[in-house]
Amino acid sequence: MIQASELILRPSGAIYHLNLHPEQVAKTIITVGDPERVKLISDKFDKVTTRVEAREFVTHTGELDGVPLTVVSTGIGTDNIDIVLNELDALFNIDLDKREVKDDLAKLTFIRLGTSGSFQPDLPLGSFLMSEAALAADGLLPFYLDASVPDPLAYSLHAHLDRGEVKFPVPILVVRPTLPSIFAESDLPRGVTLTASGFYGPQGRSLRLRAGLHAGLLERLRNWQEGDLRLTNIEMETSGIYGLATALGHRAVSVSALIANRALGTFHERPGEVVEKLIERGLELATNMREG
Ligand SMILES: O=P(O)(O)O[C@H]1O[C@H](CO)[C@@H](O)[C@H]1O
Numbered sequence: 153m154i155q156a157s158e159l160i161l162r163p164s165g166a167i168y169h170l171n172l173h174p175e176q177v178a179k180t181i182i183t184v185g186d187p188e189r190v191k192l193i194s195d196k197f198d199k200v201t202t203r204v205e206a207r208e209f210v211t212h213t214g215e216l217d218g219v220p221l222t223v224v225s226t227g228i229g230t231d232n233i234d235i236v237l238n239e240l241d242a243l244f245n246i247d248l249d250k251r252e253v254k255d256d257l258a259k260l261t262f263i264r265l266g267t268s269g270s271f272q273p274d275l276p277l278g279s280f281l282m283s284e285a286a287l288a289a290d291g292l293l294p295f296y297l298d299a300s301v302p303d304p305l306a307y308s309l310h311a312h313l314d315r316g317e318v319k320f321p322v323p324i325l326v327v328r329p330t331l332p333s334i335f336a337e338s339d340l341p342r343g344v345t346l347t348a349s350g351f352y353g354p355q356g357r358s359l360r361l362r363a364g365l366h367a368g369l370l371e372r373l374r375n376w377q378e379g380d381l382r383l384t385n386i387e388m389e390t391s392g393i394y395g396l397a398t399a400l401g402h403r404a405v406s407v408s409a410l411i412a413n414r415a416l417g418t419f420h421e422r423p424g425e426v427v428e429k430l431i432e433r434g435l436e437l438a439t440n441m442r443e444g
């Protein structure tokens with residue numbers, strides 16, 4: 153039995169942070185950072201059956217083209233991803249009355265539709281990027297025994313950084329998900345996404361404080377290539393989603409709208425328009441998935 157301090161339920165029986173009951177969530181879950189983006193997405197549903205708000209976690213569940221969908225805001229960062237993925241998985245895979253893991257585990261699909269900074273000069277503002285893998289520079293996954301499987305991309309990057317002579321601020325950990333097949337087969341540009349633990353220093357931005365992820369290190373990271381993969385973009389949730397979804401047996405995909413170009417020092421003039429296009433593309437793919 154999982155104790156009350158570990159699996160926390162509200163007096164209503166809802167899961168602690170998300171304030172949700174099992175029947176309020178669909179198996180295909182779109183995650184977004186910004187709570188305001190939830191309504192932008194659910195406004196396109198044919199019907200919405202659940203609307204719940206708790207802290208930065210806004211959840212709408214409904215249906216589009218006959219496909220049950222949930223959209224939930226995670227707020228910023230993988231610390232919130234830890235909460236969202238564990239609690240959503242618990243709603244499906246733990247019997248909340250008995251406080252026991254179920255025998256038959258549900259397989260969920262997580263689709264992140266977020267914004268990101270392009271890492272490469274040739275990936276233009278306004279384009280989309282699907283993360284084939286994520287470089288976890290955020291610190292969440294080492295706290296899980298089963299979410300840190302060694303990946304050849306990590307060895308390759310380590311070698312590129314002169315086998316540790318060029319210091320990366322955290323141990324190099326790369327995670328890959330099982331992508332939903334329609335995304336895997338799509339023509340979305342793809343690459344390796346650096347997931348950072350902050351927006352400024354951890355992404356190499358210096359306003360008044362000097363960033364440890366300095367220009368020289370960013371340039372070195374930018375030049376790394378393994379097969380047809382390279383570091384393409386920086387954001388703040390993908391490695392957490394990929395690492396935890398994979399360890400829990402779920403599928404996941406992260407698609408980003410590139411609204412900054414960090415190599416060129418530019419920012420999109422109308423980021424809202426790009427996000428709107430990303431939502432349209434994301435929903436088109438989400439409603440045509442072959443997996444349940
Ligand atoms: O647009 P969202 O989904 O919030 O994603 C990106 O934007 C936020 C930073 O501005 C971080 O959450 C980052 O991952």
Ligand SMILES: O=c1cc[nH]c(=O)[nH]1
Pocket residue numbers: 267268269270351355386387388411412
């Ligand atoms: O540069 C960027 C843009 C969006 N989100 C990020 O985390 N970084």
